[in-house]
Amino acid sequence: MPSGYDTGNTAWMMASTAMVLLMTPGLAFFYGGMVKTKHVLVMLKMSFACLSLVTILWVAVGYSLAFGKDAGGGLIGNLDHAFFRGIGMESLHGSIPTVIFACFQMSFAIITVALISGSIAGRATMKGWLVFVVAWTMLVYVPTAHWVFAPDGWINESLGALDYAGGLPVELSSGASGLAVAIVLRKRKDFERETIRPHNLPLVIIGLALLWFGWFGFNAGSALQVEGSAPTTFFNTQLAAAGAMIGWPIIEKWRLGHVEMLGVASAAVAGMVAITPACGEVSPLGALIIGFIAGVVCCFAINMKFKIGVDDTLDVVGVHGWGGIVGVLSIGFFATAAMSGKKGLFYGGGLDLLWRQAVAVLAVGSFAFAMTWLIAKAIDKAVGFRASEEYENVPGREEEVAYDNATLDEIRDRIGGAATAPRETAGAGASKDDAEQQDAALLAEIVSVLDRRERDK
Numbered sequence: 428m429p430s431g432y433d434t435g436n437t438a439w440m441m442a443s444t445a446m447v448l449l450m451t452p453g454l455a456f457f458y459g460g461m462v463k464t465k466h467v468l469v470m471l472k473m474s475f476a477c478l479s480l481v482t483i484l485w486v487a488v489g490y491s492l493a494f495g496k497d498a499g500g501g502l503i504g505n506l507d508h509a510f511f512r513g514i515g516m517e518s519l520h521g522s523i524p525t526v527i528f529a530c531f532q533m534s535f536a537i538i539t540v541a542l543i544s545g546s547i548a549g550r551a552t553m554k555g556w557l558v559f560v561v562a563w564t565m566l567v568y569v570p571t572a573h574w575v576f577a578p579d580g581w582i583n584e585s586l587g588a589l590d591y592a593g594g595l596p597v598e599l600s601s602g603a604s605g606l607a608v609a610i611v612l613r614k615r616k617d618f619e620r621e622t623i624r625p626h627n628l629p630l631v632i633i634g635l636a637l638l639w640f641g642w643f644g645f646n647a648g649s650a651l652q653v654e655g656s657a658p659t660t661f662f663n664t665q666l667a668a669a670g671a672m673i674g675w676p677i678i679e680k681w682r683l684g685h686v687e688m689l690g691v692a693s694a695a696v697a698g699m700v701a702i703t704p705a706c707g708e709v710s711p712l713g714a715l716i717i718g719f720i721a722g723v724v725c726c727f728a729i730n731m732k733f734k735i736g737v738d739d740t741l742d743v744v745g746v747h748g749w750g751g752i753v754g755v756l757s758i759g760f761f762a763t764a765a766m767s768g769k770k771g772l773f774y775g776g777g778l779d780l781l782w783r784q785a786v787a788v789l790a791v792g793s794f795a796f797a798m799t800w801l802i803a804k805a806i807d808k809a810v811g812f813r814a815s816e817e818y819e820n821v822p823g824r825e826e827e828v829a830y831d832n833a834t835l836d837e838i839r840d841r842i843g844g845a846a847t848a849p850r851e852t853a854g855a856g857a858s859k860d861d862a863e864q865q866d867a868a869l870l871a872e873i874v875s876v877l878d879r880r881e882r883d884k
Contacts, residue, residue, distance in 0.1 A: 433522035436652040440523045440531055443648025446641045447534035451478055451541050453637025457696075458545050459829075460630030461689075461741050462623065466549040467829040473544040473556055477537050480560045485533040486511060489564065493572040494532065501581025504573050521651055531648060532576070536568050539597045543799075545741030546605030547612050549623075555812030559608070562802045567604060567795050571596040574791070588787035589767055589780070591660065592649040594704025594754045595791045602748020603792045604799035605739060611803035612813045614738030623740065625689055635692045639668065642699045646706045656766050660706040663714035664699055667706075670718025671698025671725075678726040690726070693746055697725040700750030705758045708769075713761035721753045752788055759784040 455474035459467040481489070488509050495504030508514055511526070520528035540560050544551075574580040575588075575595045582588050582595070590596075625631050646664045650657035675694030676686040701721035702714050709717065729745030732738065739745065759781030762771035770776030806812045 429517045429519055431519055431522055432524075433652070436521075437523045437527060439653045439657075440527050440648060440651065443644035444527065444531045444534055446644025447531065447538065447648065448478075448641075450534075450538050450638050450641035450645065451475075453634045453641060454538060454541050455634070456630050457634025457638060457692075458548060458741055460627040460632075460634060461545075461625045462548050464626045464829060467626065468827065469553065470544065470548060472553065473551075474541045476553075476557060477541040477560055480557065481537045481540060481564050482533060484561060484564050485529070485536055489536060489569050490529045490532065492565075493536075493569045494529070494577055497573075497577065497579040501574065501577075501579055501583075501585055503570055504577060523651060528651070532572070535593055535597055535645075536564060536572070539568055539593075539601050540564055542597075542601040542743055542747055543605050543608060546609040546739045546743040548740040550612055550615060550738075550740075550814050552811055552814050554810055555806050558806050558810055559802065559812070562806070563604065563799060566802060567600060567798050568596060571600050571791055571795065575787075582787050582790070586783055586786060587769075588755075588783040589708055589758050589762065589769060590704040590755065590787070591656075591707035591766070592646045592703045594700075594751045595787055598700050598703055598747045598751030599755065599788065599791050600795040602744050602746075602751055603795040605743035606737065606748065607796045607799035608803045609737050609739045609744070611800060611807060612738075614736065615740070616816055618736075618738045628688055631689065631692055635695060639695060639699070642668075642703075646699075646703060650707065656707040659711070659765075662711055663702055663706045663709065666711055666714040667702030667718030667721070668695045668698040670715040670720075671695060671701070671722030672718075674719040674722025675726045676722075678723055682726075693725070693729070693742065694722045697721045697746050697750045700725075700747055701754035701757065704751070704754045705761065707766045708758050708763065708771075709761040710763050710765075713757075713763070717754065717757045717761065720757070721750050724753050725750050748792075752792075755784050755788050756781070 451474050455471045458474070459470045462470055488506060490511070491506050491508035492504045495507050497503075498505045511529070514525050514529070516524070516526075518525040540563055543559075543563070544556070574582040575590050575593075577583065582590075588595075642664055643661055647657045647661040650660060671694045672691055675690055675697065679686050679690045698718035698721050701717050702709075705717060706714065725746050728749040729742040731745065732742075737744075758771060759778075760771045760773050762769055762776065762780060763774055764770045764776075769780050772778060772781055803812060
């Protein structure tokens with residue numbers, strides 16, 4: 428073994444990497460349960476496509492550009508390690524093998540681009556999405572990861588802003604990018620009239636459970652060792668989720684008069700989003716407060732899409748974008764100096780750290796939004812990114828289906844399609860008879876669907 432190799436740290440990082448990789452299938456379930464039945468398979472495919480494409484990109488050039496020696500100005504790394512050139516079995520990053528560190532960071536890149544799919548659920552073409560994954564990973568995620576995570580990245584080194592586990596390149600950039608791509612793909616035809624209800628809430632909760640489990644690896648794994656800040660970040664992750672699950676339901680009860688399970692699930696995600704950049708910089712009490720604030724802010728934020736007319740379908744902007752902003756800025760208030768030596772406003776550090784955090788938010792948010800808008804526009808022009816209204820309003824003609832039994836969505840789609848279709852008649856005198864025949868055929872089809880659904884229970 429090479430000098431400095433630590434078996435305990437390596438084992439922890441391998442486990443953390445597997446936990447974070449599990450978050451992408453968890454996200455697929457989380458998003459899949461939130462959409463209509465006819466779109467669940469597409470949401471699963473969009474997440475699993477990221478697992479394949481980003482892995483290949485990361486090995487080819489992504490890791491080298493993100494973590495290679497800076498090529499100038501703290502903006503991007505070089506290609507010295509393209510295709511893992513120069514990285515062998517003896518190579519170490521600290522006390523762990525470099526390949527494990529690279530794989531851990533790869534899992535961040537995968538989940539980040541997958542998050543954006545929620546902003547355009549049910550109205551993006553698969554071919555457009557595949558091109559988007561490649562372009563966005565290389566043009567948005569890789570540069571911002573270098574800015575924040577690389578020792579010589581400009582946000583890390585020159586600006587001196589803090590981000591423990593990815594509030595800027597993961598959470599804020601996915602939220603800002605989700606806003607941009609939602610604008611480019613335009614809103615659903617029934618955006619103002621119909622709120623998408625989860626077709627399978629238990630599937631959403633299963634997805635949340637996997638995300639929650641993986642988040643401990645996401646945050647505590649970012650310590651890259653089992654000593655030091657890892658135990659605190661682990662505990663802070665749980666506390667922030669708990670705090671958000673108090674703050675969000677209070678607002679939801681006040682606004683709606685009741686608390687929904689989907690809101691509770693979204694609250695837990697919002698809390699873990701907010702603590703991601705701050706988990707190693709704040710005390711347990713600070714984590715609880717940050718989670719509570721994130722729950723309140725994100726509960727309000729998810730309704731902004733209706734006021735500004737942007738169809739952020741599954742609330743990526745409201746949860747990940749605003750949750751990321753809360754988390755990054757909260758460091759400027761709650762940082763204890765235990766990890767970085769820098770204190771926030773509430774611990775006697777003044778405004779020095781807070782303004783640095785604010786500049787980082789503006790820089791990453793603006794860059795991610797602008798670059799994503801350009802990428803989405805180019806893809807829409809070149810290969811088509813926005814799906815047709817027919818795909819949006821009726822079930823897709825795929826060879827496989829998510830469920831063998833019919834669902835209420837399917838029945839509604841058939842009724843809606845027949846109700847809006849023009850009635851063909853043989854002539855003026857036969858119009859009434861033809862209309863009655865069409866109604867009878869529609870009724871028979873509905874009865875058939877209901878019978879089949881009952882048999883398949």
